[in-house]
Each structure stands twice: as C-alpha cells, then as structure tokens.
Amino acid sequence: MGVLIIVLVVLALAGLVLLAMSLRNVQQYEKGVVFRFGRLLPDIRGPGLRVIRPIGDRMQKVSVQTQVLGIPPQGSITADNVTLTVDAVVYFRVTDPVKALVNVRDYPSAVSQIAQTSLRAVIGRADLDTLLSDRDHINSELKKVMDAPTEEPWGLRIERVEIKDIALPESMMRSMSKQAEAERERRARVIAADGEFQASQRLSDAAATMADTPGALQLRLLQTVVDVSAEKNSTLVMPFPVEMLRFFERQSRETDDDTPARRSVPLPGRAAHPGDHELPEVPAIPGLVVPAAPPVPAAPPVPVAFVPPVPPVEPVGPVVPVLHLSGERVGFGGGRIGAPVAGRAAVARERRDNWPTQAGPDQERDATPAAG
Numbered sequence: 001m002g003v004l005i006i007v008l009v010v011l012a013l014a015g016l017v018l019l020a021m022s023l024r025n026v027q028q029y030e031k032g033v034v035f036r037f038g039r040l041l042p043d044i045r046g047p048g049l050r051v052i053r054p055i056g057d058r059m060q061k062v063s064v065q066t067q068v069l070g071i072p073p074q075g076s077i078t079a080d081n082v083t084l085t086v087d088a089v090v091y092f093r094v095t096d097p098v099k100a101l102v103n104v105r106d107y108p109s110a111v112s113q114i115a116q117t118s119l120r121a122v123i124g125r126a127d128l129d130t131l132l133s134d135r136d137h138i139n140s141e142l143k144k145v146m147d148a149p150t151e152e153p154w155g156l157r158i159e160r161v162e163i164k165d166i167a168l169p170e171s172m173m174r175s176m177s178k179q180a181e182a183e184r185e186r187r188a189r190v191i192a193a194d195g196e197f198q199a200s201q202r203l204s205d206a207a208a209t210m211a212d213t214p215g216a217l218q219l220r221l222l223q224t225v226v227d228v229s230a231e232k233n234s235t236l237v238m239p240f241p242v243e244m245l246r247f248f249e250r251q252s253r254e255t256d257d258d259t260p261a262r263r264s265v266p267l268p269g270r271a272a273h274p275g276d277h278e279l280p281e282v283p284a285i286p287g288l289v290v291p292a293a294p295p296v297p298a299a300p301p302v303p304v305a306f307v308p309p310v311p312p313v314e315p316v317g318p319v320v321p322v323l324h325l326s327g328e329r330v331g332f333g334g335g336r337i338g339a340p341v342a343g344r345a346a347v348a349r350e351r352r353d354n355w356p357t358q359a360g361p362d363q364e365r366d367a368t369p370a371a372g
Helices: 002-022 097-102 107-125 128-133 135-154 170-212 214-230 242-258 343-354 361-371
Strands: 023-026 030-036 039-045 048-051 057-063 067-077 083-094 156-167
Touching (some): 002 023, 030 097, 083 128, 083 135, 107 156, 135 156
Antiparallel strands (some): 030 057, 083 156
16 A cells, blocks of 8 residues: 555656656747657647647747847948948847747857948948938948848848948048038038028118108118117217219310310420429311421520629619510520520610619629620
8 A cells, every 4th residue: 555655756746757757838929849859849839838749849939020130340441442340230039930940150250340341332332422311221231231131041030231421531521521521511502602692682672662662761770870879978970971972074075075175285495294283285176277387396405694793772662563574484594595695685785775764883894794
C-alpha cells in the first residue's frame, strides 16, 4: 500500500513536470516559432498559453514591435567633394518571424551594418545643397536602399529612416553663413525697392487727385504746417508751391525770347578777349552794309618824355573844359602813349592856348620848355 502511494506521487510529479515543460506563454507583441528536433514546424504560435511537446519541441519567441536602431556617425564625401559626418536612426520591425530566425543571424546587428553602408552610398551620390535642403528625398532614398536586402530575404520592414545631424567643417560653416547673410541682404534690398515703387505709385495717384481738386493741396499744406508746429521748436517751415517756381520760369523764358539778338562789339584798337565785358548788341538795320574794319598795325614802342607837372592856377574868368575825343591814351605827366614825338609840342601848345589869359610869367616860363 505504501509502495503504491509512492508510485502515484511520483507519477503525479512527473506529469506536473511534463505539463510545465509543454506549456508556453506567448505575449501579445510576440510570435512563437516551434522547432521539433531541429525541424521548423509550419504552424506559428500566436499570443496566449500554448502547448508543445515537452520532449523534442523548442519554441523561440520573436518580438514584432518596432525597434529603433541608432546609426553611429559616418564620415563621407558628397558628390561635390565636401567632407562631412552624418548620423541617422532606423525604425524597423519583423514581418516574418521565420525568415528573421532562419535566414539571418542576429538581425539587429545586420540591420545596423546595412544602414551604415547605405548611408555612405546615398551621401556619396547627393550634393551638399540637396543634403541640407531636401532631407525628405534623402530619407526616402535611404529607406528604398535598405528595403531591398532586408524585407524579402530577412522578413524585416524598414519603416522609417531619419538623418539626425550633419556635421560640417568649420570653413564650410563660415562660407555658408556668409552666403546666407548675402542672400538675406539681397532680399532686404528687393523688399525695400518694392516698397519704394509702391510708395511712388501711391504718391503719383495722390498728386493726380490733388491736381484735380486745388483745395486738397491747400489742406495738405495746412496739415504739414500743423505737424511741423506740433514739435516744440522755434522754426516754422512753410512749403513753397512748385507752381510759383514754374510761373517765374515761364516768365523768364518769355523775356528771353522777346529780347533781340545781340552781338559782341570789341573796343577800337584792341582785340576782344573772353574775359572782357561785352557791350550791348546793336540791332541789325535792313539794307545797311557795315564794312569790315581794317586791321590796325601795331605802333612801335616810343620812349615817353617826362613832363613836369604844372602848378594849379586859380581861374580869373569862367573856365570852359575841353574834351578831347581823339581815342588816344594819356600817360603820366600829360604825354600821350602811342603818339609821335612831334605831336607832343602841338599838344603842349594846345594846352597853353586853353589856359586863362591872365597866366603869370612863371606859368609861361614853365610852359615854354614843355613846348620846346
């Protein structure tokens, strides 16, 4: 009796052990792949409590969650020969647990290596501007490159690939900052020019409106005076109408048109120079022929004799001044410059005849040597 009880207890314990070995708990995010004596069973166990043979069966669970894999920084050269360092991140998940376990060993490490090589290849085919400005295109191309060797053979789906950071050399960063500054300055100038153009159009429309309504210009003038006087200063600015200036300009043009034509007449005996003052032009008379003046020969240099000054004499009777219009120049002491020597005696005689009759003997003695 005691032996039977022992046997039953042993069998119960063995049954419990076998039951524990045959039961497997599969989570909701997992898939169970069963191998029986090393052979893959086609039935994939879903989530829940699953029973397998305790002897000869081995279940391996595969997670079907999306996994995040960071790609270490990769140094590469772009298509325009710019050296840079790029790091990225890959999002993937298992779509076929059988292929992920059978066709590849350690599929997370395999995905990491594929991502690194694909990242270098994509960067090498793109230029720097595309890499910086069109990230979406680079990400989609990188995903397409990684999907080819992983989805069909390994049962993995690359859901998303994102480039996290692009490290540029210091010299390239300075050049790009200068380019960006120049571009922003160009945009600022274009915007300012566009604003000036629009303002000029508005001012033109306003000027046309004020031209049709003269009272609007006067109101605008008064408003300007009010705006200037609002500032507490001692200067009052009064705008001057442009129409007044145009009126004076028209008057001056009409006066110039009414004035007869003038010509420059040089003085007799001398040539006209650009710096000389010109005489008023004489209006032309119809039918009058003005002969050309003959050339005046240059007079030879003649020494000028010194004539002593004559003391002043008080006039006894009325003195009649005599004006000589000979056109000759008189030098120091009464002598005429450019006249012959023989003419000086006649000049002295003429001067003596014009003097008063009550001249004293001293004056006659002084005039005699001058005449000789």
